Amino acid sequence: MKTFPIGGVHPPENKITANMPIKYLPASGSVVVPLAQHIGAPAIPAVNKGDKVKTGQLLAAAKGFISANIHSPVSGKVNRIDNALDTSGYRQPAVFIDVEGDDWLETIDRSEEIVYDIKLSSEEIVRKCMDSGIVGLGGATFPSHVKLSVPFGKKCDVLIINGVECEPFLTSDHRLMLEKAEEVLVGVKILMKALNVNKALIGIENNKPDAIEHLQKLSGNFPGISVLPLKVKYPQGAEKQLIKALINREVPSGRLPVDVGAVVHNVGTAYAVYEAVQKNKPLFERVVTVTGKSLKSPGNFMVRIGTPVGRLIDEAGGLPEDTGKIISGGPMMGKALVSTEIPVVKGMSGIIAVPVSESERTEVNPCIRCAKCIQVCPMNLEPYLLMSLAQKGLLTGQKRK
Amino acid sequence: MSSVILLTVLSLSSLAIIAAVILYFVAQKFKVYEDPRIDLVQDLLPAANCGGCGFAGCRNLAEALVKADTFDGLYCPVGGAKVMEEVAKLLGKTAIAADPLVAVLKCNGTPDVRQKTTSYIGVYDCRITHNLYMGETDCSYGCLGYGDCERACTFDAIHIDITTGLPVISDEKCVACGACVKACPRNLIELRKKAKKDRKIYVACSNCDKGGPARKACKAACIACGKCFKVCEFGAITIENNLAYIDAGKCTFCRKCVTECPTGCILEINFPPRKPKSEPQAQSVPENPNV
Numbered sequence: 001m002k003t004f005p006i007g008g009v010h011p012p013e014n015k016i017t018a019n020m021p022i023k024y025l026p027a028s029g030s031v032v033v034p035l036a037q038h039i040g041a042p043a044i045p046a047v048n049k050g051d052k053v054k055t056g057q058l059l060a061a062a063k064g065f066i067s068a069n070i071h072s073p074v075s076g077k078v079n080r081i082d083n084a085l086d087t088s089g090y091r092q093p094a095v096f097i098d099v100e101g102d103d104w105l106e107t108i109d110r111s112e113e114i115v116y117d118i119k120l121s122s123e124e125i126v127r128k129c130m131d132s133g134i135v136g137l138g139g140a141t142f143p144s145h146v147k148l149s150v151p152f153g154k155k156c157d158v159l160i161i162n163g164v165e166c167e168p169f170l171t172s173d174h175r176l177m178l179e180k181a182e183e184v185l186v187g188v189k190i191l192m193k194a195l196n197v198n199k200a201l202i203g204i205e206n207n208k209p210d211a212i213e214h215l216q217k218l219s220g221n222f223p224g225i226s227v228l229p230l231k232v233k234y235p236q237g238a239e240k241q242l243i244k245a246l247i248n249r250e251v252p253s254g255r256l257p258v259d260v261g262a263v264v265h266n267v268g269t270a271y272a273v274y275e276a277v278q279k280n281k282p283l284f285e286r287v288v289t290v291t292g293k294s295l296k297s298p299g300n301f302m303v304r305i306g307t308p309v310g311r312l313i314d315e316a317g318g319l320p321e322d323t324g325k326i327i328s329g330g331p332m333m334g335k336a337l338v339s340t341e342i343p344v345v346k347g348m349s350g351i352i353a354v355p356v357s358e359s360e361r362t363e364v365n366p367c368i369r370c371a372k373c374i375q376v377c378p379m380n381l382e383p384y385l386l387m388s389l390a391q392k393g394l395l396t397g398q399k400r401k
Numbered sequence: 402m403s404s405v406i407l408l409t410v411l412s413l414s415s416l417a418i419i420a421a422v423i424l425y426f427v428a429q430k431f432k433v434y435e436d437p438r439i440d441l442v443q444d445l446l447p448a449a450n451c452g453g454c455g456f457a458g459c460r461n462l463a464e465a466l467v468k469a470d471t472f473d474g475l476y477c478p479v480g481g482a483k484v485m486e487e488v489a490k491l492l493g494k495t496a497i498a499a500d501p502l503v504a505v506l507k508c509n510g511t512p513d514v515r516q517k518t519t520s521y522i523g524v525y526d527c528r529i530t531h532n533l534y535m536g537e538t539d540c541s542y543g544c545l546g547y548g549d550c551e552r553a554c555t556f557d558a559i560h561i562d563i564t565t566g567l568p569v570i571s572d573e574k575c576v577a578c579g580a581c582v583k584a585c586p587r588n589l590i591e592l593r594k595k596a597k598k599d600r601k602i603y604v605a606c607s608n609c610d611k612g613g614p615a616r617k618a619c620k621a622a623c624i625a626c627g628k629c630f631k632v633c634e635f636g637a638i639t640i641e642n643n644l645a646y647i648d649a650g651k652c653t654f655c656r657k658c659v660t661e662c663p664t665g666c667i668l669e670i671n672f673p674p675r676k677p678k679s680e681p682q683a684q685s686v687p688e689n690p691n692v
Contacts, residue, residue, distance in 0.1 A: 083610070083611075083614075088533070088534045088535060089519075089534045089535030089536070089541055090534075090535055090541050091541065091610060091614070335534075336519075336534075338518065338519050338534060338535060339518075360522060361522045361523070
C-alpha cells in the first residue's frame, strides 16, 4: 500500500463520529458572514444594511482574481455590516443577517436527483466555480478557480482528489464520501473536464475501509477515476505528501503542484463543485464535525456558513464542563478559538472541545539531540537545529537553511 | 651548543626584520585614509551603539557627521543637545536643535479594567503571540505584556510591572533610542516630546474598535466620544480611527481633556495634585499605574 516515504507520525485517531450520519442543521437566529474567509483579498460587500436577501444570493463580490464570492447562507434581512471576531480574535468586516424563514433563490435546483450529464464546457465550469465562490474546503480555502486555471505553458496530466482526512477526530470528508459518493464522483468528473485531464486519483487512508469500498464500487461507472487506499500516516493529507504518495512526484520548495503536472482538490470541494455546476447552488453550507471526548452527542452537521460555533456545540449536547480549549479544524493544524461567537467559515472542517487535561502543554525539556524530530519530519528538515537558531534569534540562519 | 642558539636567534631576527620591511611597504601601498576627526567625534558620542540615530552604531554616525555638510537628520538621541553641540564645535558646523523625546506606552489595560478572557500557554514573546491571536484579553490592540520592549531596551529603562502586567518606562533612564518602538508588534510605544519636569499628557490607549466593543474589552479604553476634542482650545486633539490623539507640540498642559475623559484613558503624569474645588469632582482621575 502506498504512502509518502519520509517521516510521518501516528497520532491517536479518535474518529468518534465516523459512524454518525450527516445531520442537517436549519438556519435560525442570526448569522455572521465574514468577508475574508478565503486566501486572497477580502470580498467587497454587494448588499446594504436593511436589504432583504435570499438564500444563495450574492453577499459580497470577489476583489480581483485571487479572491472569492460570498453568498448568503440564509434568507432574511441584513442587520448591519460591521466588524466581527475572526478565528484569531481580530476584528474583520462581516455581514450580519437576521434569519427570516428559508427562502432559496429560484435558480437553485433543490431536488435530490443526481445529474450525471455535464453540459458546461471547460471554461464555463471554471467560470461557474468562480461565480459560486468555491474555495478549497480542506482547510486552506484557496480559491478553486485559480487552481483550475492552469497557467500558460504548464501542463496538468493528473487530478488528485484528497480524501485522506489524516487529522485525528475529523470525519466530515469521510461521511461525505459515504453519503454523497456519486455526487462527489460527478464532481471529480467536472473537475477533470475543467482541467482537461483524463486521469483522476482519489487517495483515501485505509482507516476508512467503508469509504474506499463504496467509492471503488461506484467508480466503475466513471472511467478515468481510480480510488487508491493509502497507509495511515500523518500528514498524508498535506498536498506535497499526497502527491509524493500517489504519483511519486516531488513538488520543489516554493513551487506549486501544477509544476509537476498535478492539481489537488479536496473531496469536499469536489462535492461543492458538483452542487455549483449541476445544481446551480453556490457554496454556503458545509459539513462540520463537532466532536470531543466529553461531548454528549458529537456528530457531523451540514451547517450554513456564518452559524455561530456556540450553536453547533449546543446541538452536540452543550459545552462540557471540563473543556480547556475549543479548536477549529483538526487538533494538529487547527487553531484554538477565543470565543464561541465566532462563525463557521468555509474552511472550518471541525470543532473539537478538548478537555483541560489534554489541552495543557507539557514542560519543554532541553534538547538532547536524539534526532527523533529529524526521523519524523516529512519535509526533510532538521527541527532541532531550527529550534536552537530560533532560541538564539538567528532568524536569517533559518531562512538560509 | 651555543652556536646553535646563536644561529637560531640570528635567523629568526633576520626573518622578522625582512617581514617587517615587507609589511611596512605593503601597509604604505594599501593605506586607507581615514579622517582623524571620525575618531574624535566617536569619542564624544555616548558609545551606546543603540541604533537610535538610525545607524548601526556610534562609529557609523561619527562617519556620517564628519562627511555631512549640515547636521540635518543626524542626531544622537542618547547624547542629546549637549553632545551635538560639542560635535558641532569640533567640526565647525552648527548643531540643529531637536526636542528631547521620551517613550510612553499607549495602553493602560491593567487587569482591573481589562479582564482576562482566555489563557495563553506558549512561548513568552509578544511578536509570536500577536501573530497567533488577539491575546489573553478581549482587546486586540492592547499590550500583551510579554516584555519584548523590556528585552529590546539596552538602557534598563523598561521593566514589566508584575502587578499590572504592563511595561513601566523610566523617564530618567529612557534615551529615546526607539528600540522598544520597533520591538512592539502592536506599535504601542510612542516617542513624545519631553516637557518641563517630565510632565506628560497623552491618550493611553490604542484601541481602534468602535466605542462599544472597545469599552467592553477594557474599561479604560478610548471610545472616541470626542469630549476631549471639543474641550481642547488649542486644537491639539484629533480623532481618527476611533482613537483620540494629543499632539505634544500643540498641547499646553491645561489638563481640561483629562477631567473630561469619561473612561480616564487620558493620563496626566508628574503634575502636582489638583486643588479641591468647592463642588466634588464627578470624574476622578484614576491613579496611574504606568509610572
